[in-house]
Amino acid sequence: MVLDALARLTEERVDHRFKGLPPDAAGLTVGELAAQRRNLFTDGFTTPVLALSAERLEHNLAALETYAQRHGLAFAPHGKTSMAPQLFQRQIERGAWGITLAVPHQARVARAYGIRRIFLANELVDAAALRWVAAEQDADPAFRFVCYVDSVRGVELMDSALTASGASRPVDVVVELGAGEGARTGVRTEAEYAAVADAVAGARTLRLVGVAGYEGEVPGADPERVRAWLRRLVALAVDFDKAGRFAGLDEIVVSAGGSAWFDAVADVFAEVPELSAPVLKLLRSGAYVSHDDGHYERLTPFNRVPREGGLEPAFRLWTQVVSRPSAEQAFTNAGKRDAAYDLDLPVARVVCRDGAERPATGIEVTGLSDQHAWLRTSAEADLEVGDWVGLGLSHPCTSFDKWVLIPVAEADGTVVDYIRTFF
Numbered sequence: 001m002v003l004d005a006l007a008r009l010t011e012e013r014v015d016h017r018f019k020g021l022p023p024d025a026a027g028l029t030v031g032e033l034a035a036q037r038r039n040l041f042t043d044g045f046t047t048p049v050l051a052l053s054a055e056r057l058e059h060n061l062a063a064l065e066t067y068a069q070r071h072g073l074a075f076a077p078h079g080k081t082s083m084a085p086q087l088f089q090r091q092i093e094r095g096a097w098g099i100t101l102a103v104p105h106q107a108r109v110a111r112a113y114g115i116r117r118i119f120l121a122n123e124l125v126d127a128a129a130l131r132w133v134a135a136e137q138d139a140d141p142a143f144r145f146v147c148y149v150d151s152v153r154g155v156e157l158m159d160s161a162l163t164a165s166g167a168s169r170p171v172d173v174v175v176e177l178g179a180g181e182g183a184r185t186g187v188r189t190e191a192e193y194a195a196v197a198d199a200v201a202g203a204r205t206l207r208l209v210g211v212a213g214y215e216g217e218v219p220g221a222d223p224e225r226v227r228a229w230l231r232r233l234v235a236l237a238v239d240f241d242k243a244g245r246f247a248g249l250d251e252i253v254v255s256a257g258g259s260a261w262f263d264a265v266a267d268v269f270a271e272v273p274e275l276s277a278p279v280l281k282l283l284r285s286g287a288y289v290s291h292d293d294g295h296y297e298r299l300t301p302f303n304r305v306p307r308e309g310g311l312e313p314a315f316r317l318w319t320q321v322v323s324r325p326s327a328e329q330a331f332t333n334a335g336k337r338d339a340a341y342d343l344d345l346p347v348a349r350v351v352c353r354d355g356a357e358r359p360a361t362g363i364e365v366t367g368l369s370d371q372h373a374w375l376r377t378s379a380e381a382d383l384e385v386g387d388w389v390g391l392g393l394s395h396p397c398t399s400f401d402k403w404v405l406i407p408v409a410e411a412d413g414t415v416v417d418y419i420r421t422f423f
Helices: 001-009 030-035 054-070 084-091 104-112 127-141 152-165 190-201 223-242 262-269 295-299
Strands: 050-055 099-101 117-123 144-149 171-176 204-213 250-254 281-283 314-325 329-331 347-353 358-360 363-368 374-377 388-392 405-409 414-421
Touching: 001 084, 030 414, 050 054, 054 405, 084 099, 084 171, 084 414, 099 104, 104 117, 104 127, 127 144, 127 152, 127 171, 144 152, 144 190, 144 204, 152 171, 152 190, 152 204, 171 190, 171 250, 190 204, 190 223, 190 414, 204 223, 223 250, 223 262, 250 262, 262 281, 314 347, 374 388
Parallel strands: 050 405, 099 117, 117 144, 144 171, 171 204, 204 250, 250 281
Antiparallel strands: 050 314, 314 329, 314 388, 329 374, 347 358, 347 388, 363 374, 405 414
């Protein structure tokens, strides 16, 4: 089923929906175009075009697989980053336990491409979505679905919707621990923990299987504060277990881990004591798959523990100089429609002219319009109208979502695959 669904992606016809692809490829299937192994720079691709590095993508997939294995962590990478079933499959092949997602649509995409384990790192109180989850569980005994709960009201809404749907299998839930006052979702006090857990125990359609949360929301996050919050999460699991709340489980879930603090997660989860059932220590980092040239380049835990490995920015947005009105200014044809800009502006990395690449010395992106990047150029910048400028992007989640079909290119520009996204 999985391979059949993925294979059907290669049967889609290339047309005007997919920006950046060669106009003369219209009518070919994606598989036929991939088989041509066209060159990104010389075989008809139009700017702007976002590309993924084949080599760096593979490096990043291997890096987190190795890290998780070394630290005894199960891994459910956050699929909201890419929303790309082809990448989900590569992550599963690299040992991922399953895929983390955030909203019902994303879960439906994952199921359409055969993902057997989904961790929904969010509360789910939508009755229609809960009916869908119940139907998926009832139709496929091997399907595992886990989601957050953080309120008695939420538990009541879930139980009501699932009861009305006639669900035969309970939905597994984890109590979400809030990261602190003013942070995002999650319970905050001991009384709330107990009330939510009691509500789950009283709901026929739900089963409490663990605790979870997101350490990236800890106010004023630093190593000390993040580790303190993670220890609270572990302590909550221990308290629930002592109270018999996990009685009868084959496995207890303890989950955390974005892309900025997975080293702290590994350290604290190594301290989890023996509980009444084996503990699934579930890491959920997602941005690693492409990494970036900004936000996560600064925040990656590999900066703190370089001996453990490293990640490489896999995105390059290729855009073309269309105007050079002065010696200090140039404009390229990619803007907010094409590039992530919510955390940092793109960074000029390389210039390509007549097939030769060189560093983008003296070139700085100072702003974005809808379809233009504003470049400031110094005296050392060698830049002409027609040159291609390769931009590094910051924040993978808002890079993937602007592109429906993304070429995967080897270092020499040969395009070997195309990644389909579903946002």
